[in-house]
Amino acid sequence: xxxxxxxxxxxxxxxxxxxxxxxxxxxxxxxxxxxxxxxxxxxxxxxxxxxxxxxxxxxxxxxxxxxxxxxxxxxxxxxxxxxxxxxxxxxxxxxxxxxxxxxxxxxxxxxxxxxxxxxxxxxxxxxxxxxxxxxxxxxxxxxxxxxxxxxxxxxxxxxxxxxxxxxxxxxxxxxxxxxxxxxxxxxxxxxxxxxxxxxxxxxxxxxxxxxxxxxxxxxxxxxxxxxxxxxxxxxxxxxxxxxxxxxxxxxxxxxxxxxxxxxxxxxxxxxxxxxxxxxxxxxxxxxxxxxxxxxxxxxxxxxxxxxxxxxxxxxxxxxxxxxxxxxxxxxxxxxxxxxxxxxxxxxxxxxxxxxxxxxxxxxxxxxxxxxxxxxxxxxxxxxxxxxxxxxxxxxxxxxxxxxxxxxxxxxxxxxxxxxxxxxxxxxxxxxxxxxxxxxxxxxxxxxxxxxxxxxxxxxxxxxxxxxxxxxxxxxxxxxxxxxxxxxxxxxxxxxxxxxxxxxxxxxxxxxxxxxxxxxxxxxxxxxxxxxxxxxxxxxxxxxxxxxxxxxxxxxxxxxxxxxxxxxxxxxxxxxx
Numbered sequence: 293x294x295x296x297x298x299x300x301x302x303x304x305x306x307x308x309x310x311x312x313x314x315x316x317x318x319x320x321x322x323x324x325x326x327x328x329x330x331x332x333x334x335x336x337x338x339x340x341x342x343x344x345x346x347x348x349x350x351x352x353x354x355x356x357x358x359x360x361x362x363x364x365x366x367x368x369x370x371x372x373x374x375x376x377x378x379x380x381x382x383x384x385x386x387x388x389x390x391x392x393x394x395x396x397x398x399x400x401x402x403x404x405x406x407x408x409x410x411x412x413x414x415x416x417x418x419x420x421x422x423x424x425x426x427x428x429x430x431x432x433x434x435x436x437x438x439x440x441x442x443x444x445x446x447x448x449x450x451x452x453x454x455x456x457x458x459x460x461x462x463x464x465x466x467x468x469x470x471x472x473x474x475x476x477x478x479x480x481x482x483x484x485x486x487x488x489x490x491x492x493x494x495x496x497x498x499x500x501x502x503x504x505x506x507x508x509x510x511x512x513x514x515x516x517x518x519x520x521x522x523x524x525x526x527x528x529x530x531x532x533x534x535x536x537x538x539x540x541x542x543x544x545x546x547x548x549x550x551x552x553x554x555x556x557x558x559x560x561x562x563x564x565x566x567x568x569x570x571x572x573x574x575x576x577x578x579x580x581x582x583x584x585x586x587x588x589x590x591x592x593x594x595x596x597x598x599x600x601x602x603x604x605x606x607x608x609x610x611x612x613x614x615x616x617x618x619x620x621x622x623x624x625x626x627x628x629x630x631x632x633x634x635x636x637x638x639x640x641x642x643x644x645x646x647x648x649x650x651x652x653x654x655x656x657x658x659x660x661x662x663x664x665x666x667x668x669x670x671x672x673x674x675x676x677x678x679x680x681x682x683x684x685x686x687x688x689x690x691x692x693x694x695x696x697x698x699x700x701x702x703x704x705x706x707x708x709x710x711x712x713x714x715x716x717x718x719x720x721x722x723x724x725x726x727x728x729x730x731x732x733x734x735x736x737x738x739x740x741x742x743x744x745x746x747x748x749x750x751x752x753x754x755x756x757x758x759x760x761x762x763x764x765x766x767x768x769x770x771x772x773x774x775x776x777x778x779x780x781x782x783x784x785x786x787x788x789x790x791x792x793x794x795x796x797x798x799x800x801x802x803x804x805x806x807x808x809x810x811x812x813x814x815x816x817x818x819x820x821x822x823x824x825x826x827x828x829x830x831x832x833x834x835x836x837x838x839x840x841x842x843x844x845x846x847x848x849x850x851x852x853x854x855x856x857x858x859x860x861x862x863x864x865x866x867x868x
Contacts, residue, residue: 294728298348298712299348299358299359299362301673302341302344302345303362303363303364305337305341305364306341306363306367306694307326308326308330309327309330309334309338309341309367310366310367310370311325311327312325312326312330312331313334313338313370313371313378314370316331316334316377317374317377317542317755329676333754335378335381335382336380338371338382338384339379339381341384342368342371342382342385342386342389343385343389343672345359345389346385346388346389346392346569349389349392349393356393356397357399357794358396358431358859360393360399360400361399363401364393365390365393365403365404365410366403366407366785368386368389368390368393369386369390369410369413371383371385371386372386372387372413372414372417372434372438373413373414373416373417374381375417375420375424375425375431375434376424376425380423380427380430380434383434383832384430384433384434384437384644387434387437387438387441389439390437390441391437391440391441391444394441394443394445397442397444397676398448398856401445401448404445404448405448407590410704411442411445412640414438414441414442415438415442415465415661417434417435417438418435418438418439418442418465418466418469419851420435427521429518429521429522430521430527431560432469432473432522432525433521433524433525433528434527435474436469436470436529436532437528439466439469439470439529439532439558440528440531440532440584441552442462442465443462443466443468443532443535443536443539446539447460447669463536463540463591466532466536467594468766469545470529470532470533471533471594471598471599471602472528473525473526474526474529474530474599474602474603474606475602476523476525476526476638478521478523478526478606478610478636479610481519481522481523481610481632481636482610482611482612482613482632482636484519485516485519485612485628485629486612486628486629488512488513488515488516488519488658489512489516489628489629490628490747491512492512492513492521493711495512516629516631516632518834519630519632520632520635523632523636523638523639523679524634524635526606526639527635527638527639527642530603530606530639530642530643530645530646531642531646533595533599533646534642534645534646534649536591537591537595537646537649537650538649538653540589540591540592541589541592541653541657541658542657547783562658565841577867592658592662592663595650596650596663596667596670599650599669600647600650603643603647603650604647604674604677604681605647606639606640606643607640607643607644607647607681608681608684609636609640609684609685609701610636612627612628612629612632613633613636613637613640613697614633614637614687614695614697614698615627615633615694615695617687617688617689617692618692621699634697637697637700638697640685640697641697641700641701641704644701644704644705644708645704645706647674648704648707648708648711651674651708651711651712651715652711653710654715654809655714655715661715664715664716668716668719671712671715671716671719672716672719672720672721674708674712675709675712675721675722676721678705678708678709678712679709679726681705682702682705682706682729683729685698685701685702685705686698689736690702690736690738691736691737699738699739699742702733702738702739702742703738703742703745706733706742706745706746706749707745709745709749710745710748710749710752713748713749713752713753714752717752717755717756718755718756718757720752720753720756722753722762724761724762724765724827727750727753727762727765727766728765730749730750732744732747732781734747736842740786740788740789741788743786743788743789744788744789744792747770747789747792747793747796748792748796749774750766750769750770750796751766751792751796751797751799751800753766754767754770754796754808755799755800755806757806757807757808757810758807759810760807760808760811762809763800763808763812764811764812764816766800767800767808767812767813767816768795768816768819770793770800771797771816771818771821773790774790774793774794774826774828774829775788775795775821775824777790777825777828777829777831777832787832787833787836787844787848788844790829790832790851791847791851792847794851794854794855797822797858798854798858799815801818801862804865804866814866819859819863822855822858822859822862823859825855826852826855826856826859829848829851829852830854832848833845833848833849833851833852836848
């Protein structure tokens, strides 16, 4: 479609539609419209045009560049900011399209730099009274989309309050909208969805028509639509919060001031706050903290004390989050509400990704691993909660047909555990049963990327002192993985897993003074095992094509070279 120059006629339609919409907004009679008798269909036409452009923008960078060269932004903004005049579906489409176009797209950002009033217009939408639209669910969705647009633009758009506005200042406006979204009760929503589906089914069944008349169907369908809009809003809020946190503490940005924000910035958190309970907590947190805590970046404190607990609540699956597990080789029964089930699973995935982003920042970007030292008990509890969550997600198994979302969530959970293990180090509250659970997960039919994360997690756990039995258990498991390469019939062990295992072994047994080195590495005869796999590792590395997998080949060559060096090191270590 793009190569057939679809954008040219589309932009002609945009120009004419803009004229009609502008006349409607200004109260100008229809006789002045650029299209005769256009008002009956203008909003549906505008919505269709926007959806086409939105869909095109997600196809390729070439198409996106073409859209960037059009004058679509003023049209989208005119539809979005007239929330009280323009039909809700058109406003939502415009907001969704703008949210996509502003994501990491400097060419579009220029429009907002040249028109600073756009930022104020978006803030005005965010601050609309909740009774502005008849559908509170759609209004909140629009507000969250505006939060996402402003978040995408924070580095190029100065809010009109001050030229010195920063990401922190912008968040004073976004957080009061985003955080309350996390209080949405997904378990109650799942129950209500089942009730409404049952109402529709009963109304359509001749035997139950008297008790459930057909005129109840539109109400039930409307209720299901409301639930799905609320779940989409929650998904988007989670994505934006995750992005905000990464942007605030990105190593590429100015993260040196994570403890240097002034108390004045904290006080600003109370500005423009209309929600009650949750936002009062944020204000109190910012203003009444002890001296030590008041030095902490407000966004960091907000995530650690308010957002993170809500994320763990949202991460737990409901009885409608996945199709029923009926066993291997059995096609799953379709969900009673497939759209709601898909949305719930996406909420869980986004939630766990948000948790992992928080943990990654705490490990890699924040000085002295602040959360792991100041909130150690919370970090330990997170470890336990993640394993409980993993057991619920796995259920009767993750390899049944139709259970792909279970696998995705479990993959994200393993990533969280790996990051937690890196942060807690010797304080990981792991049990032998949990270690065996990780073994079982590795040996099941999962992605190699998940296996790599499991190996990384086990490698961190094994490095703890005063845990010789755990080290012995993990060591036996890890040394078995590269040993499989010697079996010519076994081709299931990926190079990625072997490389991760070898790197873990080098770190775990790097020093003879570790309390587990003698009883596990030496007495377990692990050095001869390593000597026996040298040729197999070399062959594995040589089998990787440099042209198609250059990075993997370099890592494999490095792992082989390190293996030879490690064997020599361990030999010399015992002789000295």
